[in-house]
Amino acid sequence: MLGRVLGWLGLGDGDTAADADAADADLDWADPDIEYGGDGPRRRYTCAECDTTIEGFGPDRQVTCPDCGTVFKGVLVPDHAVCPDCESRIDDAEFYPETRRDTEFADCGACGYRWESDPR
Structure with missing residues (x-):
């Protein structure tokens, strides 16, 4: 969880935008x-x-x-x-x-x- 917050702030360990999009898709509920x-x-x-x-x-x-x-x-x-x-x-x-x-x-x-x- 901390890694996702740091990634969102741009301080992460170099996660790509595609990884972030895939993680965000897990949160879609609509x-x-x-x-x-x-x-x-x-x-x-x-x-x-x-x-x-x-x-x-x-x-x-x-x-x-x-x-x-x-x-x-x-x-x-x-x-x-x-x-x-x-x-x-x-x-x-x-x-x-x-x-x-x-x-x-x-x-x-x-x-x-x-x-x-x-x-x-």
Whole structure:
């Protein structure tokens, strides 16, 4: 471990860049098939006042009903998400975890699209 730290600082025993890249590859944990960060797929809501379907992004964004004008900000829980790849309904989603420190995700069963807000 000390050798890797010294190598990173440029004080090592002459490890080549290829050796460092190979060692760093062991630390890669992100899945290339998963989209990370951002607001994720569109959320589809039902207006609590007039039952109109509303689409929006992100938990802290304001959602305004186009029919009755009711404004919701972070209080309207989405019915489901819409897959950005195949436009299918995503029911396997978690947009409002118990704490904001938890990972939000959406997983499309139709095409395999997956999104995570905070890869851990």
